[in-house]
Amino acid sequence: MHGEEALRMENITKVYPNGVIANSDINFSVMKGEIHALSGENGAGKSTLMKMLFGIEQPTRGDIYVNGEKKVISSSAEAISLGIGMVHQHFMLVPSLSVVENMVLGQEPRRGVMLDRKTAKAQAKEVSEKYHLGVPLDAPVYDLSVGQKQKVEILKALLHGAKILILDEPTAVLTPQETQELFIELKNLRDDGYTVIFISHKLNEVRELCDRITIIRHGRTMGVYDVRDVSEREISRLMVGRDVVLHMDRTPTMPGDVVLDVEGLSYWNHYGKQRLNGISLRARRNEVLGVAGVEGNGQAELVDIISGNLSRFQGSVRVLGKEVSGMSIRQVRELGVSYIPEDRMTMGMAGDLSITDNLMADKSYRDRFVGKVGLLDKKSIQEYGAEMVERYQVVCKSPDQPISSLSGGNIQKVVLARELSSNPELVIADQPTRGVDVGASEFIRQELRNLRDQGKCVLLVSSDLNELLGLSDRLIVLCDGGIAAYFADTSEVTEEDLGRFMLGIDRQADEEIAGVRA
Amino acid sequence: MNNKQINLLVDAVKLLLIMVITLAVIAAIIFSVSDDPLNALYNFFVGPFLSMRRIGNIVEGACPLTFTAMAVMLIFKAGQFSMISEGSFFIGTGVAMSISLAVPMPTGLHALVALLGAALAGAFIAFIPAILKKTWDVSEVVTSIMLNYVCEFFVIYLVTYHFKETSSSSLASWELAPTSLLPKIVPGTNIHLGVILALLLCVGCWVLTNRSRFGYQLRLTGSNPSFSHYAGIKETGVMVGAQVIAGTIAGMGGGVELLGMYNRFKWTTSPGFGWTGIVVALLAKDNPLLIPLSACFFSYINTGANIMAMNSDVSNDVAQIIQGVIMMLIVSGALLQRWRQKLVVRAAEKEQAEAAAVSASVEA
Numbered sequence: 001m002h003g004e005e006a007l008r009m010e011n012i013t014k015v016y017p018n019g020v021i022a023n024s025d026i027n028f029s030v031m032k033g034e035i036h037a038l039s040g041e042n043g044a045g046k047s048t049l050m051k052m053l054f055g056i057e058q059p060t061r062g063d064i065y066v067n068g069e070k071k072v073i074s075s076s077a078e079a080i081s082l083g084i085g086m087v088h089q090h091f092m093l094v095p096s097l098s099v100v101e102n103m104v105l106g107q108e109p110r111r112g113v114m115l116d117r118k119t120a121k122a123q124a125k126e127v128s129e130k131y132h133l134g135v136p137l138d139a140p141v142y143d144l145s146v147g148q149k150q151k152v153e154i155l156k157a158l159l160h161g162a163k164i165l166i167l168d169e170p171t172a173v174l175t176p177q178e179t180q181e182l183f184i185e186l187k188n189l190r191d192d193g194y195t196v197i198f199i200s201h202k203l204n205e206v207r208e209l210c211d212r213i214t215i216i217r218h219g220r221t222m223g224v225y226d227v228r229d230v231s232e233r234e235i236s237r238l239m240v241g242r243d244v245v246l247h248m249d250r251t252p253t254m255p256g257d258v259v260l261d262v263e264g265l266s267y268w269n270h271y272g273k274q275r276l277n278g279i280s281l282r283a284r285r286n287e288v289l290g291v292a293g294v295e296g297n298g299q300a301e302l303v304d305i306i307s308g309n310l311s312r313f314q315g316s317v318r319v320l321g322k323e324v325s326g327m328s329i330r331q332v333r334e335l336g337v338s339y340i341p342e343d344r345m346t347m348g349m350a351g352d353l354s355i356t357d358n359l360m361a362d363k364s365y366r367d368r369f370v371g372k373v374g375l376l377d378k379k380s381i382q383e384y385g386a387e388m389v390e391r392y393q394v395v396c397k398s399p400d401q402p403i404s405s406l407s408g409g410n411i412q413k414v415v416l417a418r419e420l421s422s423n424p425e426l427v428i429a430d431q432p433t434r435g436v437d438v439g440a441s442e443f444i445r446q447e448l449r450n451l452r453d454q455g456k457c458v459l460l461v462s463s464d465l466n467e468l469l470g471l472s473d474r475l476i477v478l479c480d481g482g483i484a485a486y487f488a489d490t491s492e493v494t495e496e497d498l499g500r501f502m503l504g505i506d507r508q509a510d511e512e513i514a515g516v517r518a
Numbered sequence: 519m520n521n522k523q524i525n526l527l528v529d530a531v532k533l534l535l536i537m538v539i540t541l542a543v544i545a546a547i548i549f550s551v552s553d554d555p556l557n558a559l560y561n562f563f564v565g566p567f568l569s570m571r572r573i574g575n576i577v578e579g580a581c582p583l584t585f586t587a588m589a590v591m592l593i594f595k596a597g598q599f600s601m602i603s604e605g606s607f608f609i610g611t612g613v614a615m616s617i618s619l620a621v622p623m624p625t626g627l628h629a630l631v632a633l634l635g636a637a638l639a640g641a642f643i644a645f646i647p648a649i650l651k652k653t654w655d656v657s658e659v660v661t662s663i664m665l666n667y668v669c670e671f672f673v674i675y676l677v678t679y680h681f682k683e684t685s686s687s688s689l690a691s692w693e694l695a696p697t698s699l700l701p702k703i704v705p706g707t708n709i710h711l712g713v714i715l716a717l718l719l720c721v722g723c724w725v726l727t728n729r730s731r732f733g734y735q736l737r738l739t740g741s742n743p744s745f746s747h748y749a750g751i752k753e754t755g756v757m758v759g760a761q762v763i764a765g766t767i768a769g770m771g772g773g774v775e776l777l778g779m780y781n782r783f784k785w786t787t788s789p790g791f792g793w794t795g796i797v798v799a800l801l802a803k804d805n806p807l808l809i810p811l812s813a814c815f816f817s818y819i820n821t822g823a824n825i826m827a828m829n830s831d832v833s834n835d836v837a838q839i840i841q842g843v844i845m846m847l848i849v850s851g852a853l854l855q856r857w858r859q860k861l862v863v864r865a866a867e868k869e870q871a872e873a874a875a876v877s878a879s880v881e882a
Contacts, residue, residue, distance in 0.1 A: 330750035
C-alpha cells in the first residue's frame with residue numbers, strides 16, 4: 001500500500017521461563033507511514049511481541065527485520081538506536097525532573113560532566129514546536145496532567161530519533177477530548193512519514209485512527225486487514241473467537257437503604273496537597289454508583305479511605321451507619337466492605353502463592369478454615385479453592401498453581417472471587433476491567449450487575465466511560481478532588497458530556513451536585 | 519514433564535553441580551598447598567566416618583547450625599533481612615551460663631530454666647531491630663548487625679567481670695553447674711538431648727509455616743506486604759512476630775550449645791553460627807525439614823577440615839573457603855537457567871501440540 005516496509009517480525013515464538021507460550025509463530029509487518037493497529041485480548045501476546053521489538057525480551061525463535069535488515073535487538077538502547085520508540089502504558093518518566101530533563105534523559109547534551117541545560121532546552125523546544133506538541137518545558141513532570149505526560153513520552157521518543165513509534169494502549173488514561181487531540185497528532189506524524197504501532201482493544205478507536213490492523217489471539221496471528229474492509233463485529237469475533245455482546249441491558253430496580261454515607265470528606269496527602277475537597281455522597285442498596293474522572297482527581301483517595309486503606313481524613317464516612325474513621329482494614333472488611341483494587345498486581349495478589357492461598361487472603365481468621373488447635377483446615381481450604389475456581393470460571397490447570405502463571409483476566413477473576421465470596425454489603429470496584437480481555441470483562445460486569453440486583457451496593461470507579469454509563473444507575477464526576485457533576489439518571493448522558501466535566505471545563509451548580517446525597 | 523518436575527530436576531542437578539564444584543575446589547586447594555595431598559584428601563573426605571566419635575562430631579556440629587538456620591529461614595520468609603540470629607544465639611549462651619552459675623536449682627529444672635532464659639533473651643534481642651523497623655522504619659539490616667556487636671561484647675563482659683575462672687590464664691568461666699547440663703544420649707559420642715530438641719523444633723517450624731494461620735499470614739506477607747495489608751492482615755505485626763520467634767529459636771540454640779557441649783564458657787569471640795546459619799538456610803531451600811540435612815553437610819565439611827588439620831599439613835581454614843564458594847553458587851540465580859529454559863520450551867510446545875491434536879481429533 002504505502003510501499004516500503006518499515007519493520008517485519010517473522011515466525012516469532014516466545015516461551016517464558018514459567019512455560020507460558022506467549023507468542024507462537026507470529027508474523028507482523030508494518031509499512032512506512034502507516035498507523036497500524038495491534039489488537040487482541042489481554043494475554044493474547046501483544047505486549048510480549050512489542051517487548052521483543054523494543055529489546056526488553058528476547059524471542060525464543062524468529063527474526064526481526066528493521067528497514068529490510070535482519071537485526072538482533074538485545075536492549076532498549078539498541079532499539080532506540082534503530083529508530084524504534086515506545087510509549088509505555090505506565091509512563092517511564094522521572095516525576096521530580098523537569099520536562100526538558102526527562103526528554104533528554106539517556107542522550108543528555110553535556111558540557112564536561114555537567115548537563116548542558118541550554119542545548120537541552122533548545123533541543124526539546126525544537127521537537128516540541130516541529131510536531132506541534134505543546135508542553136510546559138520547565139515544569140516538573142509531577143505537575144503535568146496524564147495527557148501532557150503522554151505528550152512528553154512521545155516527544156522523548158521523537159527526540160531520541162524514533163521513526164517507528166509504539167503506543168501501548170495510549171487512550172486508556174485519556175478523556176475523550178484528549179483522545180481526539182492525540183489522534184490528530186498521530187495523524188500528523190503519519191503524514192510526516194512516521195510509522196505508528198497502536199496497541200488497543202478499543203475497536204471504535206482502531207476504526208477511527210488506523211490504516212491496517214493485525215489481530216492476535218492466543219499468541220497466534222489471526223490475520224492482517226485493511227481497517228476499512230472489516231466491521232467492528234468481525235474484529236471482535238477474530239479477537240475473542242465468538243460473538244461478544246457489546247451492549248449492556250439494565251433492569252430497573254428501586255434503590256433501598258443507605259449503605260455508604262460520606263459527608264464533607266477532605267484529605268491532604270503527605271506532601272500537603274489537598275486531594276479531596278469536601279465530598280458528600282450517599283449510595284444505596286440495589287444500585288451502582290459510578291465515579292468518573294481523569295485519573296488523579298481524587299478517585300484513588302476516595303476509594304482508599306472508604307476501604308480503610310487511608311486514615312487521617314476529615315469529614316465522616318459511614319458504612320451501614322458505622323463510622324469508618326479509626327477502624328483497621330480488617331474491621332472495615334468485617335463491616336461488609338469488599339474492594340477490587342485498581343492495581344491488582346501490587347495490591348491484589350501474592351504472585352508466588354497458589355490460587356487457593358490468594359483466594360483466602362482476607363479470610364485466614366474465618367472459622368471455616370481453622371481446624372482444631374488453631375491449625376489450618378487443609379481440606380476445607382482446598383474445597384473452597386476448587387469451588388471458587390469453578391464458580392468464577394478461572395482458567396487454570398489446578399487451584400494449587402501459582403497465581404502469577406495466570407493471564408491478567410484470570411487473575412482478576414480470582415480477585416473478584418475472593419472479594420465477592422465474603423458476602424459483602426458494599427463492593428468497591430476500582431477499574432475492574434482495566435487490562436482485562438473482552439470475554440472476562442463481560443463476565444465481571446455481569447457479576448457486578450448481579451450484585452446490584454441482589455440488593456448490594458456497588459461503587460464503581462472506571463476510566464472506561466462506556467462501561468461506566470452502561471453499569472451505573474447514578475453517576476458522579478470527580479474533578480480536582482471535588483464532585484463536578486451529578487447525574488441521577490445515566491441513560492441520557494453521553495461520553496462527551498462527561499468529558500467536559502472531567503476536564504474541568506464545566507461544573508454543575510452546587511444544588512444540582514447536592515442531589516447525590518438526597 | 520510439567521513445570522514442577524522441571525524445577526525439581528533443575529534444582530537437584532544444580533545441587534549436585536554445586537557439590538561437585540565445591541569438592542573440586544577443595545581438591546584443587548589441597549593439591550596446591552599440601553606435600554601429601556592424597557593423605558589430606560583422605561582425612562578430609564573419609565576421616566569423618568572413621569569412628570563413632572567422629573560421626574558424633576558431625577551431628578553435634580550440625581545442632582547449633584540447625585537452630586540458627588531455622589531462625590534465618592523464618593526471618594527471610596517474612597521478607598526481612600535481619601541478621602540478628604547471630605546476636606540472639608550468643609546472648610543465649612551468655613544467659614544460659616549466668617543462670618547455670620548464679621541460680622542453683624535441682625537437676626533437670628535447672629537446664630529447663632536456663633534454656634528458657636536463653637530463649638527469652640534471644641527473643642528480646644531480635645525484637646529490637648524488628649520494632650525499630652515497625653515504628654520508625656529503621657533498616658533492620660543495619661540495626662541487627664550493630665546489635666550483634668553489642669550482644670557479643672556484653673556476653674564477653676559478663677564472663678570477664680562476673681563469672682571468670684581466676685585460676686585460668688585464658689578466658690573461661692567457672693565450671694557450669696552439673697544440674698544444668700544436658701544429658702548425653704549416644705554412648706561414645708557427645709550427642710546430647712539438644713539434638714532431639716532441634717529435630718522437634720524443625721517439625722514444629724514446618725507446621726508453623728505450612729499449617730498454621732500465622733504461617734499463612736507469614737507467607738502472604740513475605741510474598742507481598744502491600745497485598746497482606748490490603749487483605750486486612752497486620753503485616754508489620756506478622757514481620758515482628760516472625761523475628762521474635764526466630765530470636766527465641768536462636769537464643770535457645772545458644773543455650774543448648776553451651777549446656778550440651780561444654781562444661782565451661784570458653785568462647786572469646788562469637789563462634790559465628792548465625793552467619794553460617796544463613797548459608798545452611800539457603801541450601802535448605804526454604805524447607806524447615808531439610809535444615810538438619812543441610813546443617814549436617816556443613817558440619818561434615820567442618821569436621822573433615824578439622825581432622826585434616828590434625829593429620830596433615832593443611833589447615834582447617836579450608837572449611838571457610840568452602841562455605842564461601844557454596845554460598846556464591848547457591849545464590850547464582852542464572853546457573854543452569856539456559857538449560858532450564860530449553861526444557862521449559864520443549865515441554866510447553868509438546869503440550870501445545872498435544873492440545874492441538876486433541877482438538878483436531880474432536881473436530882474429526
